[in-house]
Amino acid sequence: SLAQAKSQGMVCELPTGYLAAARKATHEVKAMVNDINKKRRAEYTRIANDHKITVEQVGKLTAQKLEPKCP
Numbered sequence: 001s002l003a004q005a006k007s008q009g010m011v012c013e014l015p016t017g018y019l020a021a022a023r024k025a026t027h028e029v030k031a032m033v034n035d036i037n038k039k040r041r042a043e044y045t046r047i048a049n050d051h052k053i054t055v056e057q058v059g060k061l062t063a064q065k066l067e068p069k070c071p
Contacts, residue, residue: 002019
């Protein structure tokens with residue numbers, strides 16, 4: 001799960017609102033990160049269009065709410 005991967009230090013939240021997989025992450029975790037990031041991008045795009053702001057702004061606002069950040 002994402003929570004487990006975060007607690008094991010294999011995944012962290014970037015200030016852009018997306019996830020990053022650590023070098024030590026398994027192929028399965030990396031695939032999960034890619035899938036989640038695709039879904040986040042789609043949702044950020046929807047929100048950005050609704051509020052007439054950029055996708056990057058939505059990501060940054062979301063990142064402020066997510067923990068833990070990447071070291």
